[in-house]
Amino acid sequence: MxxxxxxxxxxxxxxxxxxxxxxxxxxxxxxxxxxxxxxxxxxxxxxxxxxxxxxxxxxxxxxxxxxxxxxxxxxxxxxxxxxxxxxxxxxxxxxxxxxxxxxxxxxxxxxxAQPNEQVLAHAGSPRGPAAFLGTWRGNPKSNRRVRGRLVDLYAASTRLKIESTESWLNHGADEKLRYVELLRAGQFSLCPGGWAAASMRIFESMALGVAPVILADEFVEPAGPDWQTFSLRVRERDLGSLETILQAHSDRHEEMGARAYEAWKQHFHPDLLxxxxxxxxxxxxxxxxxxxxxxxxxxxxxxxxxxxxxxxxxxxxxxxxxxxxxxx
Known part of the structure; x- marks a missing residue:
């Protein structure tokens, strides 16, 4: 060729x-x-x-x-x-x-791109029991239809930990660490699209051994992994039923997280990109x-x-x- x-x-x-x-x-x-x-x-x-x-x-x-x-x-x-x-x-x-x-x-x-060095620093390290069913931290302005609704619906939830931030590609060291700590504190990582349907959070969640929940109907999965074994896809219109959907898969979140990390290590590790x-x-x-x-x-x-x-x-x-x- x-x-x-x-x-x-x-x-x-x-x-x-x-x-x-x-x-x-x-x-x-x-x-x-x-x-x-x-x-x-x-x-x-x-x-x-x-x-x-x-x-x-x-x-x-x-x-x-x-x-x-x-x-x-x-x-x-x-x-x-x-x-x-x-x-x-x-x-x-x-x-x-x-x-x-x-x-x-x-x-x-x-x-x-790998903008948060804390993700790679914690990749593959064991984590304790999850404190929340699911977590998300981000700026809702890039997708008010989904991210904004996620904040509106679940900001007061005790099962989902939702944190809104005004930061935009200017996160300090404390914020980067907080992001990783919060992501690792959930059974599942909530991954709504932003300006694009694809979210870096999907791959960061995999690296940290947390099963991603893809809240982006337009996202196209890169080939290689068996995405169904370690991730959940929740339709944007079903956002109001998110807690119920996640609870139905709660008993296998550890297995899914482990599979997510193995898929990331095999296909998406920075050395392989x-x-x-x-x-x-x-x-x-x-x-x-x-x-x-x-x-x-x-x-x-x-x-x-x-x-x-x-x-x-x-x-x-x-x-x-x-x-x-x-x-x-």
Whole structure:
């Protein structure tokens, strides 16, 4: 397989932080049969790390106009960490919602970032009896529909420990430790989506040996583990029945927590993540080998289905604008 790795010198659509693409390049070139090819015509796939952004419909014009991506879009594969990603390019995504996820074009990946060092410091360490049925600590502003309702419903509960915080990616050492201590104090870890359906809390819970409760209908599980053995999925509309649902599984929370940790250690440990990304990307490339064309990509990007899934239709944009004005 011949791969070309796109950098800012190749296209302005590539991230200026080349550390990830370089790590992935080094990993992929160790795989049997994988070689580097500078000529995009001869390459089987072009790999790009898109910088983090909230992308709207205008980004389609940038894709089409780019001399590399526009010409070879059918064999461009993105490594994408956008919150609630659009899913325009083929490739691997950490936050692509289920409604935009196409298993023939995309693969789900865990997060690469490890922002709370206390999680790894406590990973695999034994914990005492759980004081609560379930716990959650976070900022509800990123998803008032689910997180805000979780706070409204259970802030006064004695069985669920719910803590709301105003912090946002600026947690101090005390807050990071409090987060870990609270998570480990529950039989289950409550994992509502934020800006994206995917939540880092899911993987942090696994690392700490606590069964995650996924409260995000749009979350796509990365392949590998048997998710049903160690996690619970509770529909967002069933949030009002959360205590009853968790209580029905309470007697096996320790077994589920142990399975969660083993799954994390086997698939999502930081030492394994670049290898995981490489494997997922190669699988995506092989599944699409020889298929598609730039014209077909443009048709898919411009389709009503793509616009509707991303909230880009004119009525959807108007509705969003009205809601924002009403909140002011």
């Amino acid at each position: 011949k791969l070309r790795f796109l950098k800012p010198s190749s296209t302005p659509l590539a991230s200026t932080d080349t550390s990830l693409i370089e790590s992935l390049r080094a990993e992929l070139l160790q795989r049997p049969g994988v070689v580097e090819e500078d000529d995009p015509v001869l390459a089987d796939a072009l790999v790009i790390h898109e910088p983090w952004a909230f992308r709207e419909w205008r980004y389609i014009d940038k894709l089409i106009a780019d001399p590399v991506v526009g010409r070879f879009s059918h064999k461009v594969y993105s490594v994408n960490g956008d919150d609630a990603a659009a899913g325009l390019l083929r490739g691997i995504y950490s936050c692509l919602p289920r409604s935009r996820f196409d298993p023939t074009l995309h693969a789900a990946t865990p997060f690469l 670049i290898g995981y990304y490489a494997y997922a990307l190669l699988g995506c490339i092989r599944a699409n080998a020889g298929s598609g064309s730039p014209d077909e990509d443009i048709e898919r990007w411009r389709s009503r289905r793509m616009y509707k899934a991303n909230g880009w239709t004119a009525p959807q944009r108007l509705s969003i604008k009205i809601k924002r004005l009403l909140r002011v």
